[in-house]
Amino acid sequence: MNEILIAVIPVVIIGIVCAAVLVVASKLMAVKEDERFPAVRDCLPGANCGACGYAGCDGYAKALCEDPSVPANLCIPGADSVAKQLSEVLGVEVEDVVEQVAVVHCSGDCEHTKDKVIYDGIESCAAAKLMYGGKGSCTYGCLGLGDCAKACPHDAIYIKDGVASVYTCDCIGCGVCAKTCPNHLISLVPDVKRAVVLCSNRDKGALTRKVCSAGCIGCKKCEKVCPSGAIKVENNVAVIDYDKCTDCGACAENCTTKCIRIEDLRGCHHFKES
Amino acid sequence: MTKFIVILLSAVFINNYVLSRFLGICPFLGVSKKLDSATGMSLAVIFVMLMATAATWPIQHFLLVPNDLGYLQTIVFILVIAALVQLVEIVLKRYVPSLHKSLGVYLPLITTNCAVLGVTILNITENYTFLESMVNSLGSGLGFFLAMVMFSGVRSKIEGADIPESFKGLPVTLVAASITSLSFLGFGGVVENMFPL
Numbered sequence: 406m407n408e409i410l411i412a413v414i415p416v417v418i419i420g421i422v423c424a425a426v427l428v429v430a431s432k433l434m435a436v437k438e439d440e441r442f443p444a445v446r447d448c449l450p451g452a453n454c455g456a457c458g459y460a461g462c463d464g465y466a467k468a469l470c471e472d473p474s475v476p477a478n479l480c481i482p483g484a485d486s487v488a489k490q491l492s493e494v495l496g497v498e499v500e501d502v503v504e505q506v507a508v509v510h511c512s513g514d515c516e517h518t519k520d521k522v523i524y525d526g527i528e529s530c531a532a533a534k535l536m537y538g539g540k541g542s543c544t545y546g547c548l549g550l551g552d553c554a555k556a557c558p559h560d561a562i563y564i565k566d567g568v569a570s571v572y573t574c575d576c577i578g579c580g581v582c583a584k585t586c587p588n589h590l591i592s593l594v595p596d597v598k599r600a601v602v603l604c605s606n607r608d609k610g611a612l613t614r615k616v617c618s619a620g621c622i623g624c625k626k627c628e629k630v631c632p633s634g635a636i637k638v639e640n641n642v643a644v645i646d647y648d649k650c651t652d653c654g655a656c657a658e659n660c661t662t663k664c665i666r667i668e669d670l671r672g673c674h675h676f677k678e679s
Numbered sequence: 680m681t682k683f684i685v686i687l688l689s690a691v692f693i694n695n696y697v698l699s700r701f702l703g704i705c706p707f708l709g710v711s712k713k714l715d716s717a718t719g720m721s722l723a724v725i726f727v728m729l730m731a732t733a734a735t736w737p738i739q740h741f742l743l744v745p746n747d748l749g750y751l752q753t754i755v756f757i758l759v760i761a762a763l764v765q766l767v768e769i770v771l772k773r774y775v776p777s778l779h780k781s782l783g784v785y786l787p788l789i790t791t792n793c794a795v796l797g798v799t800i801l802n803i804t805e806n807y808t809f810l811e812s813m814v815n816s817l818g819s820g821l822g823f824f825l826a827m828v829m830f831s832g833v834r835s836k837i838e839g840a841d842i843p844e845s846f847k848g849l850p851v852t853l854v855a856a857s858i859t860s861l862s863f864l865g866f867g868g869v870v871e872n873m874f875p876l
Binding site: 411412415416423427430434 | 742746748750751754755758759761762765766769770772773774776
């Protein structure tokens with residue numbers, strides 16, 4: 406019996422000493438974490454898309470806790486419901502989220518433009534772009550190999566007739582596709598506006614015309630007809646300023662090549678709320 | 680001085696803990712997929728080995744040996760190392776958050792790593808003095824680092840190789856590990872001949 410005690414007691418004592426040291430250390434050196442952080446983090450959808458401009462949902466939640474000037478309406482995939490929850494947790498006023506959807510600024514499908522080479526390399530836009538700017542005759546246009554569709558976390562993009570299209574009712578507006586596209590064709594557009602320019606060709610009109618019959622030739626007709634001055638032709642392609650656009654549709658009616666179109670851009674949040 | 684160099688070099692190359700003594704195989708196979716996680720793990724191992732030796736050597740020589748409790752060595756060492764790692768984690772989190780973040784999950788993972796326990800016990804069985812023990816621990820940690828970094832390179836090559844279906848995954852990794860450890864047999868006898876005692 407005695408031998409057992411001689412063995413057990415030192416181990417127990419060492420164990421108690423270690424435990425005491427750890428308890429004291431964890432009390433003395435506890436790192437204060439903002440108690441709101443878990444609650445804030447729970448509000449966010451956890452897609453880690455980066456649309457808010459921070460490194461994932463954790464980064465945004467941390468910024469919200471630390472800095473009261475960070476707006477609570479930056480989560481685009483979460484939309485109004487998340488903004489509302491966040492402002493409840495943080496005790497600030499609710500601000501409406503401007504929901505956005507992705508738009509592919511190219512309409513050069515098989516009907517309107519032609520391939521200049523046969524490409525049978527890696528099935529990836531980024532790889533195809535390295536080979537003379539892709540297989541299509543327009544080097545600005547959609548490469549059609551679906552890097553954006555693969556990147557989309559919500560499967561809202563598909564390739565139709567060689568051009569990427571966004572299935573807007575599934576689009577959460579995270580902007581992952583916009584970062585993926587090697588030709589930078591995709592941008593986020595406020596989802597209440599409907600007029601979109603479906604071309605990104607920055608060549609002069611005659612050159613654009615040669616490679617694609619649906620391209621913007623920079624004729625500036627839209628600039629003239631727009632009653633609110635929201636359209637400007639920059640680098641031979643029309644650009645709509647959505648802060649000024651009143652959604653009248655005059656540009657689309659008068660567009661020579663029909664590359665400005667009225668599209669139904671209501672994203673998934675519209676359908677959720679109604 | 681020569682003795683320290685001999686201990687250091689033989690711990691790194693000849694008695695490499697992973698490749699010759701086959702201790703710490705679990706992180707060697709588990710964490711060596713990427714170079715940065717392999718480096719993070721190895722740095723944490725070096726750090727913990729040094730700390731553990733500094734704590735266990737006095738316990739062995741001033742507590743266990745005088746009281747005839749040598750047989751409690753293993754369990755006491757495990758206890759002390761585990762408590763020590765937890766303590767280090769708390770301290771790092773408070774004072775060096777950047778290091779805590781980069782060591783991340785690896786620090787608590789090492790708590791029960793057999794390489795760490797192996798170093799502390801072998802220091803005792805080899806009858807090293809305190810300084811020699813520290814040098815041996817540093818060498819062992821560096822050896823672990825070397826093995827991890829080398830093997831992560833080997834594994835990144837394996838990723839791109841055309842491997843028969845039945846060999847994919849763990850089998851080819853084990854084959855590669857054994858060949859890597861064979862290559863370390865070549866160091867046998869080198870250090871002894873470099874520094875004739």
